[in-house]
Amino acid sequence: MVQPILELRGVNKSFGVVHVLHDVDFQVYPGEVTALVGDNGAGKSTLVKSIAGIHPIDSGSYLFEGRQVTVHGPNDVAALGIEVVYQDLALCDNLDIVQNMFLGREIIKRGVLDEARMETMARQALTSLSVRTVKSVRQTVSSLSGGQRQTVAIAKSVLWNSKVVLLDEPTAALGVAQTRQVIDLVRRLADQGLGVVLISHNLADVFEVADRICALYLGRVAAEVKTSEVTHSQVVELITAGRSGSLGLAPAEAAQSM
Numbered sequence: 001m002v003q004p005i006l007e008l009r010g011v012n013k014s015f016g017v018v019h020v021l022h023d024v025d026f027q028v029y030p031g032e033v034t035a036l037v038g039d040n041g042a043g044k045s046t047l048v049k050s051i052a053g054i055h056p057i058d059s060g061s062y063l064f065e066g067r068q069v070t071v072h073g074p075n076d077v078a079a080l081g082i083e084v085v086y087q088d089l090a091l092c093d094n095l096d097i098v099q100n101m102f103l104g105r106e107i108i109k110r111g112v113l114d115e116a117r118m119e120t121m122a123r124q125a126l127t128s129l130s131v132r133t134v135k136s137v138r139q140t141v142s143s144l145s146g147g148q149r150q151t152v153a154i155a156k157s158v159l160w161n162s163k164v165v166l167l168d169e170p171t172a173a174l175g176v177a178q179t180r181q182v183i184d185l186v187r188r189l190a191d192q193g194l195g196v197v198l199i200s201h202n203l204a205d206v207f208e209v210a211d212r213i214c215a216l217y218l219g220r221v222a223a224e225v226k227t228s229e230v231t232h233s234q235v236v237e238l239i240t241a242g243r244s245g246s247l248g249l250a251p252a253e254a255a256q257s258m
């Protein structure tokens with residue numbers, strides 16, 4: 001058995017009186033893509049933001065490389081080697097690709113920015129992911145397509161030697177060809193040994209690229225399954241009803257979840 005690189009055990013999270021995450025167990029394995037699926041409001045983004053250190057968890061454990069850790073904020077999470085790519089990306093339109101990739105983490109040599117080194121590293125990160133559609137790393141982000149922006153945001157995680165990358169709906173705003181590129185990129189990240197978490201509404205993408213699927217239903221993990229062991233319609237049922245045949249929450253549990 002391979003040890004999860006990242007693991008949550010029994011995590012609960014409430015916002016005021018709204019109990020969003022219920023006893024969530026979640027594992028991410030190195031070299032694998034874990035898809036996190038669930039209906040709108042199931043708690044996917046809350047789970048990602050809890051992992052990212054944006055929302056403190058109320059109870060439960062957070063383990064990284066098998067050790068329990070306490071995260072106080074996004075900086076602690078980045079220091080562990082966990083990178084999060086949010087849906088709204090947070091790239092700066094007026095800056096070029098190199099500047100975006102090194103924003104806040106610029107390389108300085110003898111008091112000045114080491115532009116040549118940063119440019120080389122940015123290019124290497126893109127090349128290592130077989131990104132060929134970006135013509136120059138000195139293009140401003142405003143000149144890039146949606147898919148290229150997503151690519152730049154994802155390549156940052158390679159640049160910073162991350163061990164885990166979480167992608168919240170990376171293909172939501174993309175067309176067919178761009179989605180294809182991003183899904184290929186997700187696979188290559190995992191092939192480089194990273195633990196990848198993909199949140200997606202598109203089950204075709206999930207079935208194509210994910211090794212495992214974790215289905216959230218009203219803030220509970222309905223099931224955590226290997227992709228090869230479930231059908232499309234079982235996953236749809238897990239998402240919409242919290243259960244599917246012998247899989248998922250017990251009927252009473254599915255009904256009481258709120």
Ligand SMILES: Nc1ncnc2c1ncn2[C@@H]1O[C@H](COP(=O)(O)OP(=O)(O)O)[C@@H](O)[C@H]1O
Pocket residue numbers: 015018020038039040041042043044045046047
């Ligand atoms: N900051 C917040 N304050 C209060 N409620 C929140 C907050 N963030 C999320 N929620 C609630 O948590 C639930 C899960 O939301 P979310 O994690 O965004 O779901 P998903 O990403 O699966 O669509 C929703 O009911 C949402 O209204």
Ligand SMILES: [Mg+2]
Pocket residue numbers: 044045046
């Ligand atoms: Mg969300």
